[in-house]
């Protein structure tokens with residue numbers, strides 16, 4: 316752990332609706348990254364909870380649940396507590412402040428509840444709830460920016476001016492990683508491919524015997540040799556497996572194949588560029604082969620998008636009073652957000668477009684976005700971390716940097732302030 320004199324040692328957490336990212340302030344990337352899902356198994360009225368890698372082992376009766384709703388907001392605090400418990404395993408939380416990244420539309424009551432939990436249960440000495448867009452801008456060295464977060468449940472374009480959210484100008488579309496999963500699933504179902512979870516098939520190589528360990532490495536690969544290997548596949552039956560667990564494992568495979576195969580078409584509005592066929596091998600040996608179709612799924616991000624204005628003025632997720640609108644893809648969404656802000660902000664925002672979120676990692680997305688934005692405006696700069704991991708964990712990184720700044724220390728909501736003013740004081744300290 317890294318601490319600076321006169322700073323509070325802090326845990327930084329970004330509990331996304333898909334993936335939780337946890338680490339210590341001052342570190343470059345989160346050291347603990349795990350699915351934001353819980354396995355729950357009830358035995359004789361007692362519930363056991365499983366998180367992280369433990370979810371990779373199939374067990375009879377194990378249900379998989381999420382503490383988050385479809386908007387990516389916390390809906391089940393009991394489950395959320397289990398997720399936090401797991402994230403701070405072996406950590407003396409009373410010795411650490413908590414820096415949490417939160418969606419810009421996180422409602423007030425959820426902010427207050429989170430503070431109560433961190434102070435009362437985890438006995439944290441100080442808490443800060445940072446808007447993830449502001450933290451992401453910060454990670455990219457920007458205080459004025461438009462942060463395009465292509466996440467799992469949605470994609471948001473959030474304007475940030477001089478380190479604060481521009482109120483009521485955020486636009487959001489539900490086209491995020493999950494919607495693209497559904498489109499990708501349709502595509503492979505049309506090919507007659509069904510995803511069988513890894514635990515439900517036994518694959519034995521028959522052309523030339525290999526060690527079990529090697530066999531495992533061969534699954535989930537997309538290398539050329541894959542098509543020449545010969546296997547005997549046996550379906551295994553585990554009737555005690557719950558539907559939620561089966562879905563969880565199928566979705567993981569669906570995402571892996573989506574991420575490996577799909578790419579953004581280079582040029583807008585023209586016939587997709589001919590691509591060599593790419594292959595992805597599923598655990599049962601089935602090959603997903605795709606040529607031109609590789610570009611079909613992410614193209615949704617550059618087609619008409621239904622946008623909902625999101626209010627963050629009151630801290631409540633609601634329509635800002637404006638009707639939903641359509642935009643021509645992500646570039647149109649960014650342009651609409653910038654144009655809705657005061658004109659003196661436009662220049663800095665057009666050269667401060669920060670790209671973040673797992674879904675922004677599609678091959679070719681950055682290039683296509685930049686090219687289309689340049690058609691809409693003459694001076695544009697899209698800022699994106701070079702590495703995939705860094706791009707995905709921007710909000711976490713911003714929190715990690717901020718928490719170590721000496722000047723920032725006065726912004727922590729301290730336990731004493733919480734006790735004196737109540738949890739509502741969080742809206743004053745963490746704006």
Ligand SMILES: Nc1ncnc2c1ncn2[C@@H]1O[C@H](COP(=O)(O)OP(=O)(O)OP(=O)(O)O)[C@@H](O)[C@H]1O
Nearest residue numbers: 331332333334387466467468492672673674676677
């Ligand atoms: N290389 C990749 N290419 C395309 N999509 C990817 C890639 N890596 C991750 N994703 C997608 O990114 C999504 C997860 O992104 P992220 O970690 O930003 O979500 P989150 O922060 O947990 O969710 P949210 O912010 O929406 O609540 C998943 O849908 C995943 O399939």
Ligand SMILES: [Mg+2]
Nearest residue numbers: 331332466672
């Ligand atoms: Mg996120």
